[in-house]
Amino acid sequence: MEAPPVLIELANLQFTWRGATAPTLDIPEFSLAKGEHLFLHGPSGSGKSTLLSLLTGIHLPQAGSVKILGQDLSQLSGPARDKFRADHLGYVFQQFNLLNYLSVLDNVLLPCQFSSQRRARAGGDQAKEQAMHLLTRLDLANYAQQAVCKLSVGQQQRVALARALIGAPEILIADEPTSALDAERRGAFIELLFECAQEHNTAVLMVSHDPQLAAAFDRSVSLPAINHAARVTDYV
Numbered sequence: 001m002e003a004p005p006v007l008i009e010l011a012n013l014q015f016t017w018r019g020a021t022a023p024t025l026d027i028p029e030f031s032l033a034k035g036e037h038l039f040l041h042g043p044s045g046s047g048k049s050t051l052l053s054l055l056t057g058i059h060l061p062q063a064g065s066v067k068i069l070g071q072d073l074s075q076l077s078g079p080a081r082d083k084f085r086a087d088h089l090g091y092v093f094q095q096f097n098l099l100n101y102l103s104v105l106d107n108v109l110l111p112c113q114f115s116s117q118r119r120a121r122a123g124g125d126q127a128k129e130q131a132m133h134l135l136t137r138l139d140l141a142n143y144a145q146q147a148v149c150k151l152s153v154g155q156q157q158r159v160a161l162a163r164a165l166i167g168a169p170e171i172l173i174a175d176e177p178t179s180a181l182d183a184e185r186r187g188a189f190i191e192l193l194f195e196c197a198q199e200h201n202t203a204v205l206m207v208s209h210d211p212q213l214a215a216a217f218d219r220s221v222s223l224p225a226i227n228h229a230a231r232v233t234d235y236v
């Protein structure tokens with residue numbers, strides 16, 4: 001059987017925050033294949049959020065390459081990277097980042113406003129139907145017209161998932177998406193996330209501190225703690 005296409009490919013990546021005494025990230029290789037569910041973990045400060053900011057093209061590495069769907073992000077201008085992100089990446093944030101003054105349905109539809117590709121894949125003028133399908137799947141259909149601020153934390157989390165998946169982005173990135181949920185609801189949320197991602201043919205890269213969640217994933221990658229002392233002596 002042919003290997004599934006590679007969606008994310010990092011090679012010889014180095015990134016150092018300004019003023020840091022050691023590279024924040026030094027990753028010889030890293031990849032995510034189509035359909036894969038990858039768990040990324042590591043101690044606080046190991047660079048998980050920094051890595052996500054490179055995968056989403058918010059920052060660029062000083063060395064090496066970040067290729068998403070074969071596109072080297074360093075070759076794109078800032079606005080082109082913003083468009084590329086909106087077209088191909090769904091993102092679930094730790095604090096959800098929902099717009100409180102909009103309804104649940106309008107929050108879910110937001111990516112279709114920023115990306116014509118996502119809108120087309122969501123059915124164009126029928127995007128509302130895909131949004132309602134996702135909301136039904138996530139047990140939120142009755143809340144579609146409610147303001148998101150009236151929802152519980154778990155419900156808001158599911159709205160954030162629906163928003164990330166509308167228009168079937170190739171990659172879903174979830175940054176500590178379960179940290180606001182209790183242990184029981186964490187497992188259920190991950191299960192739902194996988195099911196919905198599969199329906200939309202979306203690969204999943206999830207970051208979490210919680211090693212107990214790793215078992216549910218195809219593969220785990222661990223970022224080591226940044227050893228400033230050791231690196232500094234390296235340079236002496």
Ligand SMILES: Nc1ncnc2c1ncn2[C@@H]1O[C@H](COP(=O)(O)OP(=O)(O)OP(=O)(O)O)[C@@H](O)[C@H]1O
Nearest residue numbers: 017018024042043044045046047048049050051226
């Ligand atoms: N904007 C920034 N400017 C300078 N240094 C930064 C910046 N953001 C992060 N860092 C530094 O980069 C290192 C990695 O931080 P990062 O937030 O990526 O780690 P993390 O693994 O996501 O941590 P946590 O699990 O606590 O969220 C830390 O030493 C941090 O102080």
